[in-house]
Amino acid sequence: MTLLLDEISVSVDGAALLRDLALTVGPRQIVGLIGPNGSGKTTALRCVYRALRPTGGVVRIDGRDLDRIPLRESARMIAALTQEGGSDLDFTVGEVVALGRTPHLRGNQALSATERELCRRAMAQTGIAHLAGRGVLSLSGGERQRVLVARALVQEPRVLILDEPTNHLDLHHQLRLLSMLKESGLSVLVTLHDLNLAASACDRLAVLSRGSLVSCGPPAEVLTEALLRDVFGVAASIVPHPLTGVPQVLYNLGSTPTAKGNPA
């Protein structure tokens, strides 16, 4: 499935959060959205999982205007892992994962045997099968994050939207999640703070700065020392990974510019 952000803009109370963002996520492609805090990454994702309606431009899914598709129907195609804190209510892990079936079910319709099997598989895949009966409020941040990933998988989407999915995850689970994404065959739009992980996991990177797209392409073309200096305000050297050849960022603490955008 192809996701197209067709020149979308978002402004709230006169402040432009996103300006004419054009971005395509092709079938089975992983596109990483990177940029400093407040650059509009989450805003762009929210337009795709429809928590926000863009004030200009359209989001298209296989050419169809998302705005003209019922919310329930689009939720069957697009699943999201948001930054939202989660509930105050102590649902069990199994219950939260099962809620991923919501767009496929009517009212209080019970899960079928196939769907329950689907939930079991998703929990096994994310390594939380042993937690199924536990309350979500008693989990660690990383475990909770994996519960949300399992819920998104159970939704059986064609497109996956992930907002900082590696938050709270230990190294092992960060790598496991990203390799799972690569094997999933889904179209993925993901925001990541860790540029090295982003370079390894994504087919393409899109760089946002103050609401505008400043660079987009394969990691090797996008990640340059100049970009890191200008957009992120850090001094770094880029070296190829000794095994895979993807660009990796080595930060130079001593010579990091004092103010963003004003290299010393």
Next chain:
Amino acid sequence: MSAAVTLLVCSLCVSVLLAIGLGAAAVPPGETLRYLWAALTGGRITAEEVTSYQIIWQVRTPRVLLAAVVGAGLSAVGVAIQAMVRNALADPFVLGVSSGASAGAVLVTVSGSLAALGVYAVSAGAFLGALLVSALVYLASRGAAGLAPLRLVLTGVAMAFGFQAVMSVIVYFVPDGEATSTVLFWSMGGFGAATWGALPVVTAAVAVALVILRRLGRGLDVLALGDETSASLGIDARRLRRGLFVLTSLATGAMVAVSGAIGFVGLVLPHMVRLRAGAAHARVLVIAPLAGAVFMVWADLLARTMVAPRELPIGVITALVGVPVFLLLLRRRGYLFGGR
């Protein structure tokens, strides 16, 4: 779960029967059943039984049934409102409904308006007051993002203060004992005024609310996870919250109009039920109304028998019994609401 439901249904039936029999003049359960049967089937009773019969059928039966209905309704509405505003401290009156009802009732008492409605005038005033406050809260908290949960709660609290002030002014300037007792009744609540005539409307309102809320079970689960998550799962949180607001306001208004604002039940019963049954709304919304009904029937029985022939305000009982039980449960089981 079905075992729990069966148990609750049985204990509700037994509780209702016992509560109808017990009181200042106790009637044995067998006799109670016979009177009820006579009333329902038009059977005969002897002349010396007439007084007991009238106490059972005209006074206690509507009162106990009303307690059950309101207990069920307040518990279910409490569950729904806690999910709607995503706040553990919310109860059916958090949106200011009770203050509006009291103000409406007092205004009718003092001004003598709505006289055409006869004995239902004060109830009607309370209902209209409750709806007026709901409408004001709705309009005042509506914003670009729909009814934002926190804004709803804050507006409701502010509105409650405003209407309490209005009420105080009325009571202050009208040197009328009746106004003061009306205020007291509507803000503490009670079933002392229960009649058969008051039952149908509130029963219908509560029944409709229960059926709809139960059907919305999964939607409430999703709503409790937050608006962003709701959107990603295909649920329009704004629309659902709007519907819930109207539904819970009408149901609460109908209940307040006949029994005043009985506190604590709608706040704590949902938590007690979640302690035993988990958080999933499809389950909670079956158990909470039953548990609430049983609880309220016993609370009302205590209220009218503990210091008989006088009657305690039922809010006193619900708090005195419920708070310690709740605190105990809270400590015993690792109940988590809002994190660790």
